[in-house]
Amino acid sequence: MFTGIVQTQLPLIELDHKSDFASFIFEFPAAMAENLQIGASVAINGTCLTVRTLDVNTEFTRVSFDAIGQTLKVTNLGTLAVGSMVNIERAAKFGDEIGGHPLSGHIMDQVAVLAVNESANNLVVWMQRPEHLAPYLLDKGYVALNGASLTIAEVEADRFSVHLIPETRDVTTFGAVKVGDAINVEVDAQTQAVVETVRRLLATPELLTALAPNNK
Structure with missing residues (x-):
């Protein structure tokens, strides 16, 4: 982990x-x-x-x-x-501080950098939000990009952004990120589990009916 x-x-x-x-x-x-x-x-x-x-x-x-x-x-x-x-x-050890969020190291795909907007103290990076990953890339949700735990700042239909503080830019390769770079993506496992559970429930109306409060 x-x-x-x-x-x-x-x-x-x-x-x-x-x-x-x-x-x-x-x-x-x-x-x-x-x-x-x-x-x-x-x-x-x-x-x-x-x-x-x-x-x-x-x-x-x-x-x-x-x-x-x-x-x-x-x-x-x-x-x-x-x-x-x-x-x-x-790899993390038991007892280590979890400063980001738990990751497996299993990359789901790569996304391309679409835009890089830099200021003195902030770096905004916009990346593709492909259809098969879109359900897991949510506003203010976690995502791991090239192994860095980040919070999604903004979400649009086909792209999302992250804001990078100077420390992140100094320690990671994002300090040299440029348009066209391919970035490894691992979505948050908890978000994925919730989304997939809801999908299965919506695909099974009889299960939703059984779980309804009036049926208990």
Whole structure:
């Protein structure tokens, strides 16, 4: 599980891209790699990947991850190149403060950045609101974008916006976001559960009738 509080951004150091498979290597600072083990989960742009190898150095640890074809297709990891910056979050531990909202690291899709409006202390980013995700992208609802837990500020029929404070811009890759970027999306699990439950109820009129107060 992750919290959506991105801990740092790092460049991709090495990439081995094959058919339907890719290996990524990053250099984690010593503090970031503390107690990291092979098999641990790390969110890369919000995508849960498993540590494959560790090469420990006094100043940093080279950490490798593998991604299969489906992951490369659904997420923006398939477009990474050496030097690409990504958001990093280590898996949460029991007892950690949940500063964002609980995330699984399972990306549902990518959306394109449509507009970036920047001022001295605020950054407004408008993104696509595709039809299949629209029911879960609600005004003032949670959403994870490239692994960052954010609150949706405004919703229109085919797009939505988030407002980013300076801290978010400094710590995450959103400080360099631009029109056309593909952003990984994980919708809020609670919102998804409520929406899907209501859909099933509306599709089953007899169940709604059975649950009506007058029938109890």
